[in-house]
Amino acid sequence: MTASEIRALFAVASRPEVVSLAGGMPNLAALPMDALAVEVADLVGREGQVALQYGSAQGIPALREQICEVMALEGIRADPDDVVVTVGSQMALDMVTRILCDPGDVVLAEGPSYVGALGSFAAYQARVVHVAMDEHGLVPSLLHDALRTLAAQGITPKFLYTVPNFHNPAGVTLTVERRAEVLELCARYGVRVVEDNPYGLLGFSGAVNPALRSMDRDVIYLGSFSKTFASGLRVGWALAPPAVRDRLVLAAESAVLCPPNFNQMLVSRYLAGHDWRSQVKSFTEAYRERRDAMLEALETHLPDGCTWNVPEGGFYVWLTVPEGVDTKAMLPRAVTARVAYASGTGFYADGLGSRQLRLSYCYPTPERITEGVRRLAGVLEAELDVMRTFGTSPRPSLGRAEPRNGPQSPSPHTP
């Protein structure tokens, strides 16, 4: 394992004078805290002997049934017996990697990809082969290329790891047509699909895409209440075919014995007793307002040569900066200018991403987002000034025009 960029981000994000566009912390301001206080007191008072006691490694049956109802919103038909409750979906991903991967095995993942997934893959010494996206998500023809190339080397990847909706960090969504293509390709090459879907219900249009799992029962699906309810409870899950589910339960026992009953029972009560779908709607309205503030600020303030995507849900804008700027090297100067972001290299296992960065609009207020982007623009202008002054600016590219600044989804993945 290498030093974790997430840790540094949390540390930076904690300074109040810094506008953090780095972390992916959900906005909990709209949660009904008074009602939750009553709920949790009732949980302890009436069911404390169970809530505060050890539970089962697989999770409590009532919650697993409710999880199936949540997944039904994405077209998934599932048996609660095939659900394993985990300590956040990070644990589900870590368990899946543990049971499926030996050191040296290949995992396919979008490029860029979720930093926490790359962390688990590295922990089990799996080798990541990235497949690029465009504005419609993972590109099937490139996936086919990767599968063919690996097959020619005698390699069958252990799985494709994909975040189909409102991708972290790229912000894009896999189209329904491509979902079928991706599943067909993976089936043809004997590669499992691991669908990680923390943001699926956070679309700004209110529409919900059919999950890959709804189209193929062999898909391993990972879900989370971190973005639809409360990240601090650490309640996520995996839905897997029975043979994988059995191994997940055993792995979960080794890992944590059992997920906390208390947290599971609170989520279960919240789902049963509160209008959680309206709550999700009010979350997404807040996120849309913040996305709009970010996009407007990017258009207004960023220098020429920057491109970004227009997310239709979720938390993230993926930004490509002008050639010659290194987003990782620039980060300390940005923090000095009181704005933080996640530099792009953390989202690649292969060294790409130095011209990219991730901006999160989920947590700060619209005013802070605007101010943060203004500061970021100033930092970028200063970088470009230095490059021009000292002649380190790259020569103009031959044969292709430098992009004007503006939305262009997603950013190209130039090394």
Place this chain on the structure above:
Amino acid sequence: MTASEIRALFAVASRPEVVSLAGGMPNLAALPMDALAVEVADLVGREGQVALQYGSAQGIPALREQICEVMALEGIRADPDDVVVTVGSQMALDMVTRILCDPGDVVLAEGPSYVGALGSFAAYQARVVHVAMDEHGLVPSLLHDALRTLAAQGITPKFLYTVPNFHNPAGVTLTVERRAEVLELCARYGVRVVEDNPYGLLGFSGAVNPALRSMDRDVIYLGSFSKTFASGLRVGWALAPPAVRDRLVLAAESAVLCPPNFNQMLVSRYLAGHDWRSQVKSFTEAYRERRDAMLEALETHLPDGCTWNVPEGGFYVWLTVPEGVDTKAMLPRAVTARVAYASGTGFYADGLGSRQLRLSYCYPTPERITEGVRRLAGVLEAELDVMRTFGTSPRPSLGRAEPRNGPQSPSPHTP
């Protein structure tokens, strides 16, 4: 991984007509649920935006400071920076194994040993070499033998895993003199010590033994609030030297991103605002009463040829049954007779334990414990009857007398 015996035990324990002496569930009846309900409501009402939000992988600083105060009761002087909060101490153990062991590495552990530890060792394909105990805990001369034998094969074990206080499942406690000997031997052979101490504050005399970590700062110490407060919150910790701590934090990020803020903050408030030491005292008084009931029932009901230990704290009696009885084969018949226990083979990585079983007195009432032991005695009598009737009773041992039934701590580890 093989099928988990813990899972089966939880399933059995859930049938109300069965007296379960199998599980290690703490007795929460004495917890002040009304006060906790007020506390948890106040936590959500006043600090909900933090409690329900993502936290750091290492755990919240206030709780890490309080953990150092708890460990000070066992003579440990530690820096909160060296504490990593985990999802129960099972996660701490799993992380330690993850970062220290490669497949095929050797881990030393008492024989018998905690089944959850053996699960983690198996998950990372570590090879367990057991070292036997007597009534004073791990036997230093046998530890020395094991270290010498392995050294002769060019093998340095990655660590010694030990539960020094009120061992699970053997019930014995390592004497203070032996603690120094064990540490000296491990230092001489370059072997780390991992001290797992969930029961240290649960001694019936009220005295607290000095932790191995208090005598050697290189010891990795694992602690838990599962037995002193509430197992259902899943809050444990590791204390480790800085180099190991850094790797533990990174491993914890991959595993669960962060432990739940909510649970950590509730434990922190409980430690700060409640007389938790008096609460532990009332827990241990209940456990002593239950131990006494179990010991009396064992003396009264068990057939000749059974031996067991007299635990001075913790949850467990380790019982050796007459030769020829297989405790794993007998378990279904015991459950039919409405009593459950943990058969001994689950506590060994090497096939031993078929003549042993673990009885837990922590959870049932004294009356239920007495009834459970009475039922167990009936099952044992029936086994012995069948053996006598069908001539499968073993021949009398040559050269040694069969033990009369009675406490004799711990049971011999005959294959």
